[in-house]
Amino acid sequence: MVTQQTFGETLRKLREDDGMPLRKLAALLDIDQSTLSKIERNERKANPDMIDKLSKIFKADKKELHISFVSDKVVYELLDEESSVDILKVAEEKIEYLKSKRTTRK
Amino acid sequence: MVTQQTFGETLRKLREDDGMPLRKLAALLDIDQSTLSKIERNERKANPDMIDKLSKIFKADKKELHISFVSDKVVYELLDEESSVDILKVAEEKIEYLKSKRTTRK
DNA sequence: TTATATTTGGACAATTATTGTCAAGACTTA
DNA sequence: TAAGTCTTGACAATAATTGTCCAAATATAA
Numbered sequence: 001m002v003t004q005q006t007f008g009e010t011l012r013k014l015r016e017d018d019g020m021p022l023r024k025l026a027a028l029l030d031i032d033q034s035t036l037s038k039i040e041r042n043e044r045k046a047n048p049d050m051i052d053k054l055s056k057i058f059k060a061d062k063k064e065l066h067i068s069f070v071s072d073k074v075v076y077e078l079l080d081e082e083s084s085v086d087i088l089k090v091a092e093e094k095i096e097y098l099k100s101k102r103t104t105r106k
Numbered sequence: 107m108v109t110q111q112t113f114g115e116t117l118r119k120l121r122e123d124d125g126m127p128l129r130k131l132a133a134l135l136d137i138d139q140s141t142l143s144k145i146e147r148n149e150r151k152a153n154p155d156m157i158d159k160l161s162k163i164f165k166a167d168k169k170e171l172h173i174s175f176v177s178d179k180v181v182y183e184l185l186d187e188e189s190s191v192d193i194l195k196v197a198e199e200k201i202e203y204l205k206s207k208r209t210t211r212k
Numbered sequence: 213t214t215a216t217a218t219t220t221g222g223a224c225a226a227t228t229a230t231t232g233t234c235a236a237g238a239c240t241t242a
Numbered sequence: 243t244a245a246g247t248c249t250t251g252a253c254a255a256t257a258a259t260t261g262t263c264c265a266a267a268t269a270t271a272a
Binding site: 004005006063066067068070071072073074075077078079081083084085086087088090091092093094095096097098099 | 110111112169172173174176177178179180181183184185187189190191192193194196197198199200201202203204205
Binding site for chain 4: 031032034035044045047
């Protein structure tokens, strides 16, 4: 298991391993190159529909990319928190609670 | 350990156990009563500076309220996700990674 | 060095989301 | 009815996000 990277770092690695210039990937994704540059450096959030395109371009696992993408959003909420581990634990319990509520709805 | 509630549900319980009308709590918190009503029913997000006031009004633990508040935001991101547990796990690893990066900065 | 390619920074308008506020409706209890 | 409580929907004001452009910075090659 590798040390976890942000979505942007993962993206940059995929691109650089492929030797593809940022400008070209931006064109393939149909976004501005400066936007892509910012996404790779975690200055902006990616758009979820990039994931499909990326998995096709780099033959990367879609689900992994998705998890990386969503977890980034969670991280963003917690980075300045002290008790991030506690928060994650409580969040997990709440999700259980809310999902069970859904299925047992009248 | 009780089943986890949302921040709004916790808030409503605190208020009702105290027998305080919504209108009055809204006044104490200096927000509109309709806003408070929506917060208690998870229709709107609470404002973080409510936490301080709430802990004073109801003599509730500030840290617990804070954790409940922030975890709600995390839950909100994940409620429609299939692999929420995986995402939380990855998020936790990323936070570790990013925090260690911070401390080892040149 | 110069020339060329690549990446980054900052500013901007357009769009979208959030917030605070209000008034009316619904519900309950007396 | 009347009074108290809570909820609903609408709205404007504000804030956040997004997409875009272009110039500045950086890197690469000749």
